[in-house]
Amino acid sequence: xxxxxxxxxxxxxxxxxxxxxxxxxxxxxxxxxxxxxxxxxxxxxxxxxxxxxxxxxxxxxxxxxxxxxxxxxxxxxxxxxxxxxxxxxxxxxxxxxxxxxxxxxxxxxxxxxxxxxxxxxxxxxxxxxxxxxxxxxxxxxxxxxxxxxxxxxxxxxxxxxxxxxxxxxxxxx
Amino acid sequence: xxxxxxxxxxxxxxxxxxxxxxxxxxxxxxxxxxxxxxxxxxxxxxxxxxxxxxxxxxxxxxxxxxxxxxxxxxxxxxxxxxxxxxxxxxxxxxxxxxxxxxxxx
Numbered sequence: 001x002x003x004x005x006x007x008x009x010x011x012x013x014x015x016x017x018x019x020x021x022x023x024x025x026x027x028x029x030x031x032x033x034x035x036x037x038x039x040x041x042x043x044x045x046x047x048x049x050x051x052x053x054x055x056x057x058x059x060x061x062x063x064x065x066x067x068x069x070x071x072x073x074x075x076x077x078x079x080x081x082x083x084x085x086x087x088x089x090x091x092x093x094x095x096x097x098x099x100x101x102x103x104x105x106x107x108x109x110x111x112x113x114x115x116x117x118x119x120x121x122x123x124x125x126x127x128x129x130x131x132x133x134x135x136x137x138x139x140x141x142x143x144x145x146x147x148x149x150x151x152x153x154x155x156x157x158x159x160x161x162x163x164x165x166x167x168x169x170x171x172x173x
Numbered sequence: 174x175x176x177x178x179x180x181x182x183x184x185x186x187x188x189x190x191x192x193x194x195x196x197x198x199x200x201x202x203x204x205x206x207x208x209x210x211x212x213x214x215x216x217x218x219x220x221x222x223x224x225x226x227x228x229x230x231x232x233x234x235x236x237x238x239x240x241x242x243x244x245x246x247x248x249x250x251x252x253x254x255x256x257x258x259x260x261x262x263x264x265x266x267x268x269x270x271x272x273x274x275x276x277x278x
Contacts (some may be wrong), residue, residue: 031234103237106240109253
């Protein structure tokens with residue numbers, strides 16, 4: 001193979017780690033420095049428009065409703081999320097973003113699109129399409145591996161430990 | 174001027190145009206109010222041709238504050254793609270008008 005496998009693997013891993021790290025640093029230096037990366041993704045999962053149920057949001061994030069409840073408690077306290085009882089079915093609690101929550105989520109999404117824009121910019125339209133195809137292939141392959149290893153529990157554990165590490169760093173910082 | 178003899182279709186168009194102008198005036202009023210509150214400047218300093226980033230010097234957080242407020246007031250969704258071409262105060266008014274006309278129909 002013209003490409004060294006171990007070098008390719010290192011690059012992939014480096015992208016994964018650096019995207020997380022850059023996001024975290026951008027968050028800690030930005031307007032919403034009291035939010036961890038995991039919390040920001042919780043806001044994204046709730047989304048800026050319709051109020052969501054806890055179950056829906058937990059499924060989106062691949063976590064249990066128990067874990068989500070703890071996260072939402074914290075986000076309510078920080079003023080990013082509000083809980084409301086469903087008008088029709090009073091047993092159902094819906095969560096939605098406050099104005100600050102919407103702002104945080106939109107700024108964060110902007111960060112992603114700017115990152116993508118800067119990465120794509122130097123390439124011709126044809127090259128961009130090729131790059132998109134290759135990145136999609138990489139994503140699908142890794143997704144299929146995730147399925148192969150049964151449930152997403154092990155991936156979840158990794159994601160959880162990354163999230164708790166970043167929280168710990170936040171708390172110490 | 175009395176236009177009762179005009180072609181009814183033409184009159185309808187005129188009324189629609191009038192509605193559009195009225196609606197855009199309302200949006201501009203709201204936007205000027207939001208901008209004066211946010212930037213602590215006088216409403217007379219804000220004209221429709223002002224560029225929001227270059228002349229008014231608003232940053233991305235302030236832009237999204239406007240966007241979130243306008244979304245709420247006009248029950249519309251303003252995705253980032255729609256915001257890409259926005260440069261002047263008038264562009265924002267046009268966009269809000271277009272998006273709210275879409276949701277009504």
